[in-house]
Amino acid sequence: MPYIGLIKIGEKKKHRTATHYSVEAEAEAATAAAPAGPARAVLGDVPFPPGMEVRYQELCQRFGFARSFIARLYSERHERDLEIGRLQRHQSRQSSAVARLQMEVDQLRTRLEVEGIPLDFSAEDDDGSSSDDAPPSPPPQAAAGPSRRRR
Numbered sequence: 001m002p003y004i005g006l007i008k009i010g011e012k013k014k015h016r017t018a019t020h021y022s023v024e025a026e027a028e029a030a031t032a033a034a035p036a037g038p039a040r041a042v043l044g045d046v047p048f049p050p051g052m053e054v055r056y057q058e059l060c061q062r063f064g065f066a067r068s069f070i071a072r073l074y075s076e077r078h079e080r081d082l083e084i085g086r087l088q089r090h091q092s093r094q095s096s097a098v099a100r101l102q103m104e105v106d107q108l109r110t111r112l113e114v115e116g117i118p119l120d121f122s123a124e125d126d127d128g129s130s131s132d133d134a135p136p137s138p139p140p141q142a143a144a145g146p147s148r149r150r151r
Contacts, residue, residue, distance in 0.1 A: 112119055 109119060
């Protein structure tokens, strides 16, 4: 017998011959030839009534168009979903930045209050300009001593 191949199974080595492979191929062919269920009819197997073959081909073309159209819609939807995700991440980053800035404003406001600097904006007009043109008076010094600034 001519040597064809060497197959290692676990720790054993099996030598396969041409006869083995031809028997295996015949078994596979017999399995493929056996009917596995109801046979499916394809175009050309069953005669169509007059005019129906053309209608069948039209439907196939329309179905192909519908499939390509649906694929394009899914592609556009995927792109839209990606853009929505990018916008949501951007909004989240902006929201976090606003929260950090608001916290910093609160900390600065607290420091100014501790140092005795008033934050009264009621004398300003709606446009943000002061109603009197006099320069603001210097802030009163805290009684405890010079202000302590940390950086």
